[in-house]
Amino acid sequence: xxxxxxxxxxxxxxxxxxxxxxxxxxxxxxxxxxxxxxxxxxxxxxxxxxxxxxxxxxxxxxxxxxxxxxxxxxxxxxxxxxxxxxxxxxxxxxxxxxxxxxxxxxxxxxxxxxxxxxxxxxxxxxxxxxxxxxxxxxxxxxxxxxxxxxxxxxxxxxxxxxxxxxxxxxxxxxxxxxxxxxxxxxxxxxxxxxxxxxxxxxxxxxxxxxxxxxxxxxxxxxxxxxxxxxxxxxxxxxxxxxxxxxxxxxxxxxxxxxxxxxxxxxxxxxxxxxxxxxxxxxxxxxxxxxxxxxxxxxxxxxxxxxxxxxxx
Ligand code: AHR
Numbered sequence: 369x370x371x372x373x374x375x376x377x378x379x380x381x382x383x384x385x386x387x388x389x390x391x392x393x394x395x396x397x398x399x400x401x402x403x404x405x406x407x408x409x410x411x412x413x414x415x416x417x418x419x420x421x422x423x424x425x426x427x428x429x430x431x432x433x434x435x436x437x438x439x440x441x442x443x444x445x446x447x448x449x450x451x452x453x454x455x456x457x458x459x460x461x462x463x464x465x466x467x468x469x470x471x472x473x474x475x476x477x478x479x480x481x482x483x484x485x486x487x488x489x490x491x492x493x494x495x496x497x498x499x500x501x502x503x504x505x506x507x508x509x510x511x512x513x514x515x516x517x518x519x520x521x522x523x524x525x526x527x528x529x530x531x532x533x534x535x536x537x538x539x540x541x542x543x544x545x546x547x548x549x550x551x552x553x554x555x556x557x558x559x560x561x562x563x564x565x566x567x568x569x570x571x572x573x574x575x576x577x578x579x580x581x582x583x584x585x586x587x588x589x590x591x592x593x594x595x596x597x598x599x600x601x602x603x604x605x606x607x608x609x610x611x612x613x614x615x616x617x618x619x620x621x622x623x624x625x626x627x628x629x630x631x632x633x634x635x636x637x638x639x640x641x642x643x644x645x646x647x648x649x650x651x652x653x654x655x656x657x658x659x660x661x662x663x664x665x666x667x668x669x670x671x672x673x674x675x676x677x678x679x680x
Pocket of ligand 1: 398400552581608
């Protein structure tokens with residue numbers, strides 16, 4: 369379908385500014401806010417007319433926004449899909465309208481023929497890195513882990529869970545004893561951690577927290593402190609994103625490790641769209657971003673300073 373679309377799109381907008389629709393999930397986390405800011409800045413820098421739609425976490429709002437972008441006749445569409453399933457019809461509609469779609473940071477279960485490319489990290493790998501870090505950190509000691517999952521049905525929640533389980537699979541001393549969604553938000557992260565602490569002997573039976581994002585970890589750190597325990601010592605904290613607030617927690621000794629997810633997905637996405645719209649260049653189906661592990665040893669204060677003004 370994308371190959372057919374290319375026939376009609378080549379050079380169509382080469383001389384004029386492109387119009388790109390962006391269906392964003394919402395603003396559930398610091399990372400998400402940064403992705404929005406970076407995308408807007410990147411569009412401005414390139415002279416792209418960006419039409420932005422905030423779905424407030426609802427897939428139906430995203431589908432409506434994509435339909436509206438199609439009706440407006442945009443040159444391309446970026447979508448960060450809140451959940452993985454349920455996209456076939458609207459992606460088929462975009463393909464029929466010969467409008468290329470690029471997925472940002474989360475994946476869908478639809479056929480890859482229905483989108484131009486996806487820009488994101490290897491989400492399973494991120495979870496594996498977090499799990500392997502914990503295996504080393506506890507060095508054979510018994511460790512009961514509580515897990516805060518991301519939004520149910522989202523590709524990062526599914527893949528980061530799988531990756532972490534793979535990362536700890538070889539360690540019989542580590543066991544996930546509780547696992548529940550905190551919806552990628554600080555508030556839910558705190559609330560769910562409070563219930564974990566209560567259920568686990570006031571937290572005394574918990575050795576580590578694995579959170580699918582930093583915002584939930586930051587909320588949970590607050591809950592651990594309010595329960596009279598020391599996060600980072602009494603309960604180890606490992607999470608994903610590398611937002612400025614987790615570097616502050618690392619610097620304070622209240623978090624132990626994070627795996628970076630870059631918020632700059634739009635740069636590679638616009639590159640792919642621009643090349644495709646100019647002369648039909650087909651990008652790779654998956655443009656992978658880096659996943660770097662940071663711990664307390666990696667000068668977290670400097671990492672905080674480097675990120676604090678980036679729109680998080
Ligand atoms: O899809 C990426 C995830 O979504 C980020 O890790 C999280 O912070 C965000 O809400």
